[in-house]
Amino acid sequence: MSNETTLIFQHSRPGRSATAQAPKPVSEDQLSAIPASLRRKNKPGLPEVGELEVVRHYTNLSTKNFAIDKQFYPLGSCTMKYNPRGANRAAMLPGFLNRHPLAPASHSQGYLACLYELQNFLKEVTGMKGVSLAPMAGAQGEFAGVAMIRAYHEARGDDGRTEILIPEAAHGTNPATAVMCGYKVREVPVGKDGDVDLEALKEACGPQTAGLMMTNPSTCGVFERQIEAISKAVHDAGGLLYYDGANLNAILGKVRPGDMGFDVIHMNLHKTFATPHGGGGPGAGPVGVSQRLLDYLPTPMAGLDEESGDYHWIDTDTLPTSIGHLSAFMGNAGVLLRAYFYAMVLGREGMIRVGEYSTLAANYLLKRLEAIGCQAAYPDRRASHEFILTFAKLAKDQHVTALDIAKRLLDYNQHAPTIYFPLLVPECFLIEPTETETKEAMDDFIDAMAKILEEANTDPDTVTQAPFTQPVRRLDDVKAAKELDLVWGE
Amino acid sequence: MSEIPAELRYRQSHEWVRVDGDVAVVGITDHAQDAMGDLVYVELPDVGQVFAAGDEAGVVESVKAASDIYAPVSGEITEINEALDDEPELVNNDPYAGGWLFKIKMADDGELKEMLTADQYQEQIDSE
Amino acid sequence: MPYIPHTEDDVQAMLAAIGADSIEQLFDEIPAHLKAGHSLDALPEGRGEMAVTRLMAERAEQDRFALSFIGGGAYAHHIPAAVWEIATRGEYYTAYTPYQAEASQGTLQVIYEYQTLIARLTAMDVSNASVYDGASGLAEAVLMSLRANRKSKSRKVLVPDALNPRYRGACDAIVRNQDVELVSVPFCNDAGQTLVDGLKEHEGQDYAALVISQPNYFGSLEDVDALTDWAHANGQLVIAVVNPTSLALLTPPGEWGADGEGADIVVGEGQPLGVPLSSGGPYFGFMACKKKHVRQMPGRIIGRTVDMEGKQGFTLTLQAREQHIRRSKATSNICTNQGLAMTAATIYVSLLGPDGLASVAGHCHANTQKLADKLCALDGVERAFSAPVFHEVALTLPQDADTVLARLAEKDILGGLSLAKDYSMKNAILVNSTEVHTEGDLDLFAQALKEVLA
Missing domain, CATH: 3.90.1150.10 (Aspartate Aminotransferase, domain 1)
Structure with missing residues (x-):
């Protein structure tokens, strides 16, 4: 393990740089069209270091991390499974890497084919009727899901539904998402056996219920056995059922959320489909929906013209009821390609x-x-x-x-x-x-x-007093929060 | 055992009130600060803001938790404890004096009667 | 079994330890009829790495190479080989959120360095560890401005029409459920800029913030000082949307305004800093702000502190704002940052340094000017607007833009973006050039356009 504790800025020497990497400077003449009043007065304090120093610094820093490639990493709720190297190589093929997100469909058939097949794969494995790959993370998938629930109720003029029900054991993202979608949160108690308190849930359901968000198996690490009764209670009250796919790995191929009565789900491809966690991202959070939410899926999606065999984008011009785009372009495309690789290697039996x-x-x-x-x-x-x-x-x-x-x-x-x-x-x-x-x-x-x-x-x-063997001992979190030092200043 | 001064009134959500004429001085209890751990930040209302009893009026933050502070009585904020900006630990070290949070000019001192006495608050935390 | 290491003996030993007869028995709490009645027949048979790699290589090949002049928020730049070789080391690639700080000092220090780079590039006080992308970052900034501007009671934010329409679209999709209104600000049809004149009608009204995009969607440079001062004079915060490459040359948002008061919140698309185009992601959104607003900023933030022996270390901080603690009252539902892309950007910026980045920015500008000149030499092609540009420029053509672009694509030249749909400018295109284009590339484009227009 490395002892590198200096910051890249401390390696900096004025005038040093990785000269092979930058083009030659342009002359001031060539910049004359930019008004002087809009020009930067002082150059930014970025590091001035050579290529080897950079490579060595970041290689040394990397050795201070635990990682799946190095250690058993049993982080509950995060599904830290092996991230196939083959998936990374395939997603980094130059044809994929160099494709501009707004390149026309004529120059994107290979990429679109992968997305289209991944959509179908995810549809089948979850038992949903439609899938959009657009959300960039689990939390954005949740957002898309609840936003669709809202769009559904609004389209029906059913605007008295103001509450989302959430079991108290849920991830904090669930209530945070409900609020981002303009809903109030009502928590539902969980019994001693880890299942939702069904009576309390029934009491909480009513004309104000927009939906219920839940994870199954639940965050208690057990399968919610009353799922059908829960589904009935929520649906009878006119609410919709949201499946948080955090724990989809547990039932992949065994039970499908669509068969359990869920109307909308999100999947975490960085968990279930083995794409890397990358020190905290990027992920991908595709959403799947039942028939009644098909019109609201976030765009863009990949479509296929059966006759010509050509793939195209489905966007808001052809799906005007969609909740819209959640990113500038098309989500975390590179993550989707890795998930596609994984799905294709595993196939049905896998x-x-x-x-x-x-x-x-x-x-x-x-x-x-x-x-x-x-x-x-x-x-x-x-x-x-x-x-x-x-x-x-x-x-x-x-x-x-x-x-x-x-x-x-x-x-x-x-x-x-x-x-x-x-x-x-x-x-x-x-x-x-x-x-x-x-x-x-x-x-x-x-x-x-x-x-x-x-x-x-x-x-x-x-x-x-542990740990004793790591690059640092236990850290002073109170000092970190009180005396905020978020940016290096010499 | 945490300290619960007999002369103060308490809210179930762990705020205390000391009455000073028509002004209520508000803080959080020794029990509450102990449960939170080292406070790292206190968000206070603005002077002049008006609250109804039970409104959220601030937040106390530790490293691992954040907890809302509710206005125990209705009224207008007349003063806030600006020392907490730099020294949130005052709430930990001296919850009933130097660690006070804000003062409210009470709109209705009848609301005080609905608050808990020291004995009642003690009972509440014993049963938690 | 792909990626499952168990031998039959392992399986039997594990079942014996559990006291179960079969794996199926482990699913006995799931109602039987839920398991029955479905099959995964539509799924293909599994294939090995060799076969799937070949399939994907063929697909990648199918997206045939084209000479591209498309920008619109994602830009082709040279990426040093070291950037992704290091970023995809297993220690970065397969680690998770640094919750166990002692075993994550690598990732944590990289983020701290990243936060510093962003703060210095933007001339702001603090930065978070990144958000999903520039457009969703703007949505977060808009929501943040409502919390940070305590004087404003409205839930309205002024958003210029000259902002990238994809940013506006995503931002609207994300904020509209919270009754936030994005109020549109027109641009000057001659200059292609957002003018203070266009804001006059909003004077004296309550808005939480004004969004200023530098450069704007047309590539035009805005008079950021005047706009910033106008917003501040009207009790609004300033949300800057900036291109990070351009900041090597242009006034950083932290210094905008006649007296350098600066923007309050800065966001932007980080892709130009070492992240491949890759069909739109994963990119990362950078987000910085003034220190007094840091508790309103969403997303992960790393702080420098000491361990119990007084040694420097890095840790997640200000977590009480985040969803896993604050739940329904969190600043956002965001859980992650775009760690890998952000790591790549940190390495990229370190390799280029301030002079290298200025060189890249200079070439982008110079090439775009040159390209505009070459194209405008053709009959009927001219600049759509008079404002100076950074590295993207709107041109009007003598013919329908969509048709011309389609015909250029047939020649494997992606000649920019049409402004027909978003701005009803049906003969106008938006073109970009960066340091990756040679003089020959620019000539090829000009020649092809000449042939198409003929």
Whole structure:
């Protein structure tokens, strides 16, 4: 691991540069058309460094990251599965990289063909009637979904619907999205077994209900068994059902959201379809809809003229009821191509195996962790592709918290699971191993957990002070938030 | 055990009120600041803003949480604790004195009767 | 099984540990009839990497090479080889959001450096870690201006017609459900600029902000000082929409206004900084603001701090604004930044430096001027507007623009964008040139246009 702690700006020397990369300077004459009053007075304080310094600096920095390519990364709700290198190579083919987003369809047939087939693939695997690939992330997919629900009610003149129902265990994105779409949020309680409190839900449904947003399997890591009753309650009240595809990996190929009664779903291709997380993005959040929302899908979409075999764009001129464009062009195209590659490699049988083997891995890991003394939050339930442990007792007895255990895992070269989510389980880990990890990788994680639990009893400081082996020790978050230092100033 | 001064009135959402003539001084309780952890920022209303009891009047932020502050009584803001701009930790260190948030000129001091006494507030946090 | 490593022995051992007979049994909580009754027959059989790579290579080849002069918000630039070789290293490519700061110092430091680059390029105080793209970034900026301008009670923002229509469209789609009104500001038909005169009718009314695009969609340079001062004098914030390449040459938004008061919020499309055209994404939107508005800024933000031993380190900060904590009261529902594209941009800007970037910007401008001159030498072709431009220019043709562009495309020359649909200028096109074009490329375009117009 590198010790690089200097900033690129500190490598800067006036007059140094990667001269092979920039064209020769133009003369002032050639800039004379730009009025002097609009010209920059001082040159910006960008780094002046040579090519090797840049390559070395960013290569060294990269070694300070944990990554799927280096470690087991069981971050619950994030589906950190292997990101095939082949997908990256295919998406970076020059023909794809150099295509301008506004190039005419005549010069885009290859790209459009990939998108069209991906749309159909996603339609089939989710059981929806239409798919748009436009949203650029899960959160934007959610936005598109709820905006379509709103457009649907508005088109029917049904404008008394002001509320979106959300189970209390939901991701924070759900309520934030509902508000961005102009709705009020009403939370619905979740029972002790992880399922939605059906009676409370029925009571909450009414003429003010625009829809319900939910994840299934839920954020509690279990399959919502009353899904059909929930669907009926919401639909009977005139609301629509939104499926947050955060956990689609668990049921891919086994159950389709369309068959569960959902009207609109978003998928996270960076989770379920193995596109990279890239240190926090880009993702892609395609949406799928049932028949009644087809007219509102975000544009553009790829269309096929069956007769000529030519592909074209479907845009707002041919679909005027669409909720419109959510980006300047066509979403995160390069991510879509990676997902297309993955879908084509897996094919029909591969899709079914995703749900099966991610579920197998999670249940295995859960049972083995329980056997070494970990407490499951929902011990009577099957795990989906992920599950929750709670360390509330350890926190109370030994003052060793979920955060401490997470930090100590880093010392054992294991990325920590998601911690403190969902909010309703105290001191929790949300663990998602994914289908691409070997049994040995999971066994190593189990061994590390066993050692940490032992340390928590015998030598708690080792856990509460961890990590010891990373580039930095625990950071002062309070100082970071109070004395904001967001930009380097010499 | 957190401190709950007997002479103050409390709101269920953990604000306290000290009455000074027709002005209510508002802060958050020792229990609330302890639950939040180290505060890093306090967003206060503007002087002159008018609130009804129960309106959102500010936000306190720690690293991991943000919590709305509700106006415990109706009225107009007459003063805010500007020291919190630089030293939000005053709320942690001295919640009932130096860490006060804002003052409201009460429109109806009858609203005070609807607030909790120290004993009632103690009961509430015991049952949480 | 592609990407699934288990042997039959592994599977049996895992099932035994679980106490289940079969994988199917693990799905016993799912109502049986939900599982039955569907098949995935429409899906193709899986294929290996070789076959799928070949298929995609053929598809990529099909999008045949054309000499392109299309801009409209996405621009072709030279991208140093090092940029994506490093950005796609597994340590960047396959990491996630740096929630475990100690094990993510690489990503976190890159973002901190990125924030610094953006702040310096725009001359603003602070930057976030990026948003999806320029257009959605503008929507975020509009919503942010409503929160940040506490004096304004209206939910209205002034948006010039000369703004990229795709930005306006996406922005409207994103903000309209919150009852936000984007009020249109006309441009001068001769100059192709947004003039303070065109704003007079809005004086004394309540708007949260004025959007200023520099350059605007026509490539024209706006009188940003006058517009900024007008907005501030009328109690509005200024939202700047800028091209990052141009900032190496043009007054940064942080210094706009006669006395340099500057814009309040800055957004723009980051693609020109080392991100390939790639059919429109992934790009990244950059977003910067004055320090006093930082808590109203959406998106991820990284701060520099120290660890328990006093050593420098980087961490996510101001998270209490974000959806995972603030839920329905978050500044936005955005969860991610465009990490990979932003990493590429950081490497790109570091390689070019201030002089290199100024060189790129200079060539873009000079080539565009040259191209306009060459095209305007043809009969009936002239500049549509009189304002000076940066690296894009509107031209009027003696014939219908859509037809001319289609005929140029048949010659594998993508001769810009038609202004017919968005501006009812049915004979007008918008052309762009950058440093990637040689003199020969410009001549090819001029020659082809001459033939088409003949």
